[in-house]
Amino acid sequence: MKIAVIDADPIVRDFVVGTLMYSVNRDVLPFENGLDAWMYFEDEGVPDIIVADVNLEDLTGTELLDKVKGFKRDTVVIFYSDLPEKEAMVKEAGADAFLAKPFGVSELFNLVQRFVVEDRSSN
């Protein structure tokens, strides 16, 4: 199980990485922008779960989503944003989940329960 978190804001990114790392007891890969993340995925493989801010630099969230789903269709892509209008946009683009800011520990634990525990038991 490989998980990546992409966000230019280190305060939010580190919190999300730490919470997910504790939940699954696995390493979680942090990235500052979409392009760095995609270059890493091309070399090392696309993760099973990607959690990202919609507003990414260099490569936007939906551009990254297109690339990821085109490469590995079953990768779970979860976006978060503070802008309500982004919800419909990422839904249309095919995201698996949308986290509306501000969110906290409970929401991240719910994602782990849904996309790690339940998906693993259904496979």
Place this chain on the structure above:
Amino acid sequence: MEDCVMIRLGAEPSKMREIELDDVFMSRLQLLIIMSKAYLSGFPLGSHRIKSILENANHVKLEAVGLEEDLEWFAKDVAFNDTLGFDSAFYQRVKLLSVMAEAIAKGHDLENHKKEALEKNLNALCESITFNKQVSDMQFLKVA
């Protein structure tokens, strides 16, 4: 376009906003409480959980020190509450929790009286922030 069901979590559309430093502090404190409760419940640790506890405890401790200093600067009265609604005693409890969580992560086995002190501290903090998450609800923490 394929028909996909997207899960939605978090704030209602009318309440959406950026995550502020205070939000992160409160979320990290809640996470530290869950980490400590999981330890008291005998849930297993693993190398990444240990790393996560140490990092989180350090973040919370540094932030609590800063917030307490702000509080002391604004008021000499120890009963004064800051913009988050907390007094100096609350931040003392937060710092104590951080130190205890670090000890747990470093492999120090807490004796019974220290476990009781940890539980008492957790209860007081949960009361202050009206947080009552039960670790028994989080089945995935039972697996390392």
